[in-house]
Amino acid sequence: MITLFDPNTDIDLGTPARDSQVQVTLKIDGRSISVPEGTSVMRAAALMGTTIPKLCATDSLEAFGSCRMCLVEIDGMRGYPASCTTPVSEGMSVHTQTPKLATLRRNVMELYISDHPLDCLTCSANGNCELQTVAGQVGLREVRYGYEGANHLADQKDTSNPYFDYDPSKCIVCNRCVRACEETQGTFALTITGRGFESRVAAAGGENFLDSECVSCGACVQACPTATLMEKSVIEQGQPEHSVITTCAYCGVGCSFRAEMKGDQLVRMVPDKNGQANHGHSCVKGRFAWGYATHPDRITTPMIRKHINDPWQEVSWDEAVTYAASEFRRLQQTYGRDAIGGITSSRCTNEETYLVQKLVRAAFGNNNVDTCARVCHSPTGYGLKQTLGESAGTQSFDSVMQADVILVIGANPSDAHPVFASQLKRRLREGARLIVIDPRRIDLVDSVHARAELHLALRPGTNVAMLNALAHVIVTEGLLNQAFIDARCEGSDFARWREFVSRPENSPEALGPVCGVAAADIRAAARVYATGGNAAIYYGLGVTEHSQGSTAVMGIANLAMATGNIGREGVGVNPLRGQNNVQGSCDMGSFPHELPGYRHISNEVIRAQFEQAWHVTLQPDPGLRIPNMFEAALGGSFKGLYCQGEDIAQSDPNTQHVTAALSAMECVVVQDIFLNETAKFAHVFLPGSSFLEKDGTFTNAERRISRVRKVMEPLGGKADWEGTMALANALGYPMHYQHPSEIMDEIASLTPTFSNVSYAALDRHGSLQWPCNAEAPDGTPTMHITEFVRGKGRFMLTGYVPTEEKVNNRYPLLLTTGRILSQYNVGAQTRRTDNVAWHEEDRLEIHPTDAESRGINEGDWVGIGSRAGQTVLRARVTERVAPGVVYTTFHFPESGANVITTDNSDWATNCPEYKVTAVEVSRVYHPSEWQKRYQEFSDEQQRLLDERRQARAAGTHNEGRR
Ligand code: SF4
Ligand code: SF4
């Protein structure tokens, strides 16, 4: 879907829509129109195709009424009201074009132009500047006051932000940027300083944008009607000329974007105001951090080598897949059918993920397929399936706007799901109450105009105890929604659960000390959640990545059922998914025990359907999970791996264990865009494609399936799905799809929850939330409305079992890990963008008390040791973490955060316990032994890669594409 670029494609109606059942009829320039009550005169006029000049108004922001450009005449009303701030009323008669209005508007425009540099021809906004457009609309021909705007030409430009510039000489002080930062983003980083002609925009909290509180979301840039705030890429490349609608490839919010192009060059990403997950907003990653896609580190030619200490050899695609296939077949002949497996990627499309699991089941002939969801949200799949009957969140993001109480547990939306965080903060500013349960004082606890009423800073590893204590209060204080429970849930399971949580050992008084939280605060939180109206729970990896991750997910579902907070807008159980397509990769059958649509591989009827469609016999038993693959590799029975778009050597826990397992394999095939940490152990490298280089779909955290559309040709010659197809064909299993839409058609034909999904339907609807089938042809925004997917909801017992990872004299601190806004997951993409301006290394957060007792100061190098390993990072001394807790991110491989994490894991799903590692921290002066070994190994691998490059430069190897 390529559209010629036209700034009016998304017509700006001037003010936001109003939601009212009451229609008001008025006349504008003699023509009648009916609009919802509360609509502005400006919007009503725009809806009937009448343009009223405007500068300070835009339909993403509430009207401000400062520019006086949008004046109209209204019969019976004195003066010339601003149409943006005047609501319609029944019978109103409005005149938008009169001689007097024309004069007034020209006068106002004269004042603006007199204070504006008239360099339109060389201005970066030329052709897409609202000031220029409105000057034309009002017919300005002369300026009587001279061009005093020259006075501002000497104003200093602020070029500190890596992605956009601020040129104060062009500012018309319309306040749109300030309001965008407040209303859309919720950061409140901008103010207007000075008065009259001297008024200008200033970023608060720093000398310039980069040092300020600005989080570089770009909302102000998008809102600015002039070239004052402008993307550097547009300044350098010029205005784009056509655009393609696609979906962000970073987090589980799944923001929709217009990729704006000039020829085949991407100029900028603009969040799509019709995007149903983001409504025209974005964060710094999606909007700006796309430069990695053309980074010089991209590897665009297939490579092979016999051993990992051999130089890489560039080959054609045919040679690479033929070699990989022959190695896989050799390994199966030598070590058995189950000696190989595959890992799908939550960064790849649904269609690509589906193909990888199909390749493993049909061409490898086993079920050894797993996905990175194993290490993040596998407990969500298990826990929600057990209780509610479906392995997915229950709501749309928009549902939060109906919530009265929002409980955030083990999630940090401002950093990990920023666009949803903006929406959540908007709801908080409207008056919703917030409870945060998290060991860290995350941004939401105390942000501008949005504060948590209660922050329960529990000890890492005690979520289940906390959830049981909350349930105890709800049950024993008579706060249950008995009518809901009686009508919707299994009675015997509920009775068992009620008896269990009522026990004194589950009271806040008993479990508060375990959690490190006052019993009174737990009681207060339970009362607010149970009695505060619509209550919604949002949770993240701080819930799942524990030895009792699945138990905690079930505990959350229990709370929602016990209080009747499920099955309508404003409530529900909402897992905030980490990577862009975690939901999709799980839906597509990436787990070893499940075929697409979460159907167990042992189910003969289901298996027969796939066998018929795929023309193979499928194995009935679940295959190996990722940790089992590592164990089997170290045990000598697992020898080959096809890993698409994941970096298990960096992302999985206990790095030394993972790298030992990879080293023990004889054929590791990595398909990726960079030589990532896993690829350093690979024997075959297949060039991957970025999200800009392929068609497909992603499914976000609200089950929303959105199109990914090709913006440019794959740099490596094949999109990832084409690479998988080539490998399947080389293995002798035919795959002949012409386009990913055919793969989706196959998915829809085999997966009941997807049966009405097709590319045509997605183009028609924009996006679709599954289940999308005959019963729900337009998709399902809210689940479990009249009954649960499993019929009756099932309360599950959630006994608290403390993790084996305990503090002791040797390891007295608890390490917990997480993400920050500017970086993404293993950082392979964001580290190769200017986002490093905000985060160029992982640091260890430590409380001042713990730092002082160890003689550690801000910025010191500190050694962190656990029973799994040791690494060294620099310290950040902060009260964001409680005493006894330390925290770090894992975005840089050399940090070795996962050298320290252990291989403890969730009892039900093997999801690693990233969030709880007992450690000791001390002041050091040298890198750890692991870091030295890592550096040597990486340098060697870089040399082997560089030799390949030098060989190519010398012309000793073929170019090798295709
Ligand atoms: S980029 Fe975002 S956070 Fe920064 S000033 Fe603009 S709107 Fe505010
Ligand atoms: S920077 Fe742009 S949006 Fe902000 S006040 Fe100036 S002209 Fe308006």
Ligand code: SF4
């Ligand atoms: S919130 Fe997530 S999906 Fe949206 S732009 Fe940011 S990273 Fe992309």
Ligand code: FES
């Ligand atoms: S657009 Fe109405 S006052 Fe500015």
